Amino acid sequence: MSATPQLVLNVLATFGVYSLATLGFLLIFSVKPFFNFSAGVPVLLAPYLVLALQPFVPGPAVAIGLTVLLLALLGWAFWEAGAEPLFRRIHSDTILLIVTLSLYTVVSSLIALLFGQQAISISAEDLGYVRLPLAVQASSAQVASISVAIIVVPAFWSFWSRSLAGLSLRAAADDPFLADVVGVPVRKQAAIAYAAGFMLLGAASLMQATDVNVRPDFGFALVVVAMVAVAAAPATARVEAAVLASFVIAAGEAIISLLLGDLWSRCFALGLLVTLLIARSARRGRVRRLV
């Protein structure tokens, strides 16, 4: 039995999750471009919110829908009460990185206090699987992540590249002062970007969490992948390149797992990030020397 068709499906399912997380992070990154670890908060909160809501709502689907909406609300509130005042006062990306990383750690510790350190599962019973040709089997969560990615990625691309709202969002991201002068509501755009970004990150988290165990450190790896994908993309073609980068990471992890084992595949995204940062820093150095 060849493992290749199954591996291809695994890559597509992982790509589905990664692409959603990447688009979510791209929105947050567009407001202020730095390694914003507050993006890890919705990823971490989403499965625990579903768990907390489940006893009070008719079914898991309702809990998932409500969680995604609550995360959008949290994103908006976070922008208004946290990010916006912080960005106004602190201009150093390094300090912002440390502040947001600390925030993620605090939320992680709070979750550990409330829910304990033990692994949990948000789907109490197996949700079933789909048999496909070539001896391929896909779990319901894998099918969902591929389907959602097929719908969301092109929709996001058209919104970002073709719509007036997307254009103003990009304008606000490129130069907020100029955008403000020409009448773009920059603050409102940023609030929308945070709400939608938190929503997409939460959705990606839930798709991943359905098949795996969740612990209070859940989500960090997913956020790193999203950061690498966005950082790898040039500003001129950000959506296409970021989505492509998330596919490269998903495929790269599978290939490394195949060749070297799972222990090495986990280093792939971080390795890519380090390579990117070194390459960029070297290029900047060359430009400075030319000047």
Add this chain to the structure above:
Amino acid sequence: MKTRWWIIGALAVAAIAVLIFYLAQGKNSKPRHLDIGVIFPLSGDAAAYGEKGQKAIQLALEMSNKGRACGDRDLAVHIEDSAASPVTGVGAFQKLAAGNHTPIVIGDIVSAVTLAVAPVAERQKIVLLSPTSSAPEITSAGEYIYRIWPSDLAEGAAMGRLASDRGFKRVAILYMNNDYGNAISGIFGKAFSERGGQVVWEGGYSADTTDFRNSLTRIRGVAPDALYIAGYFADTAAAIRQARQLGMQQQFLGTTAIEDPKFLSLAGSAAEGMIYPLATGFDAASRRQDVHLFVTQFRQRYGTTPGWVEASSYDAFNLVCRASAQISAASPSGDDYRHYFDQMPAFEGVGGAIKFDKNGDVLKPIVFRHVINGRFDYLK
């Protein structure tokens, strides 16, 4: 001459009076205080096990202090978190040694931490008594290192033999990349191969891995008869669940570590039929009086049934309690405990008899269990 006898008589009476006074004072004296250290993983990858052990120790402490089971000793337990990390574990041990001057430390649950702490314990002549560490290297970790859990050599080899006896010819091994997973999977593979079996695939995963699908897809590709997973309960549950989603119908084999009610809820129906060994004589359903008392008290206090971690931690504390009662020194040293453990008669714990060999190891029979109708039961 007469005066001399009078003086001797007076001295004898005085000596007897002093002796009676001394004995009476001793009888009415307060219990002698003794600090005992505990290092358990209360956070990190093995926190689930650490929390269980902590509960059992707290219960054992209360029960023993209430019943004066530790003789005239009043034991105080100081628990430190090792976070299942060797570095944190060594720090926790040093804190207990320097801050509380404990002559004996119970811990750790995780082999990697026990192995890291062992050289420090040896240098400081403090006895380290692990309730559950099973790495084979602990056998030669030092004179002050004891454990009441059998070495992986016993469990891994027994599981390898069982796999062969059940007629499996080709087995795949998925192991957690830590001291526990590496050791037990290697021993299993060796025992299985020695009986003519073939290990067709072997691969590791890190402690925080949650998605096993790429490894499992490759395992599915080599079509083994059985899959042996050498890990803890949460990762084993995720792996077998994903394996079933990939359509794998092979027999799953596991380790003692999976016997936890959380494993059943995390793995769901995928756990059905999974076989694992149990390296302890503890049976919560036993009618033995001491076991019944422990299980009842534990249920009353925590609302759950104790498992092998709780039983072993409870036994570790009670063994220290008995040793403390038997040692006559006012402030026992690590050497006092070492001498006691080396010469003690078998201690009957809730997990079976404990008698150390010259390396500080114990021998316990291995039984096999499986998951049947959503619960753990003995394999017939």
